[in-house]
Amino acid sequence: MPTVETLRSAGFAGLRVVGDVHGDSRGFAAAIAGAEAARLFVVQLGDLTDHGPDSPAVLRATFALIDAGAGLFLLGNHDHKLRRALAGDAVRVEKAGLGRTLEQLAAAPDGAALRERALDEIARAPAWLCIGPWVFVHAAFHDAMLQHPCPPDAGAQRAEGLVGRAIYGQVTGRLAADGFPIRLVGWVDRIPAGITVMVGHDNRSRDGRPVTMTGARGGRAVFLDTGAGKGGALAWQDLRFDAPGLEAAQGPPDAPAS
Template structure:
């Protein structure tokens, strides 16, 4: 299906629920999914489904079920991209509490091989960004060139460079902070056009457990929805009615979803 106001209305949805990084937090994600279904919302997850949390396989199954039923989609995150590379047999750096935990959980699952095949398929087809009327969804960082180009259909299978690299890794300095995490730049927020809200995950900038909202110089804004799920924090999401999203919206590309 094409994610557009017409397709969503035709499928019976009255809005969208945008969900931040899950990182294996199946309890929080199950609540997000149940709430979206109860209120007629199409669910869009911003990437980083697994690593760190208690049950990465359960999160994957739940997300893939939504995609296959036409009730949701997920964007490509850097952890998803790396998981697919590992499941494909590529040599990647494995952190014991992150990807290592997910790989162990998948190996121990009763449907391990089937889950591996589903992950290879769905991550391989996940969009790196999604323009949705007044909303723009991307895992790590926006670039205004993304408004001119649809996400590559094979973003999940290709080397993460160019706009795909920006989408899943953000804009990094090469340095690390006192917490050991990369220091990321946020100048891209000032490139967001007026009337557009960019929803991102990847970078937990919350100080109180709530999503952080930053307004840009051009009149747009960014909402950081990573609030530490799977790492000791709670899962965050935002709900939008279709009429909020598509009235007088900046132009962008829809994303085609395949079964």
């Protein structure tokens, strides 16, 4: 897994952290182009596919980043479910979500190759990642993530324990008015001072911009899901290695929505 030192030595000036993409290929292409111009390593927080207009293009762009050593993606619940479906497991297929991705892959000229590559890459995608003072995770943090490395095959496992927390978070069992689960954020209080957790999964934005919460121990969580692929624009934040305390961040959620 990358560190500040290995990324610096490879010529990167920092990180571009990209929220849930959900098939928004245009927004993702803009995020990648800007990262390349600024020499930023891309960390995408999971949920590459479903809902948006072109999940195959998002997968192609992600695999190109990996091949170039210029980025990676974390394991999200939608990625985990996609792999299970591609592996032939019985899963619930939501027509506007996973169903749309499977239809797009079936229609893509390189769909078979994308499916095979997705099986491999999702199987080894990290469920959480620590770089410097930042922790990257799709859904929710637990302080045990600071002591335990992520299993190397998290995407091929049942989502239990820390992996389950990482990709699903904590839910109340109730649904909000929009039909999505009501999620708990008490885990924010477990973040130690000096640590910033970059997280997706839970769209808490009211203005299209990422939301920052500070917990009881002084740590912070930045929520980067702003509804890309579901009517919102894709959001990202830049974390530069030369900033004082490695804490400077900015994130224009101004990539064009598809």
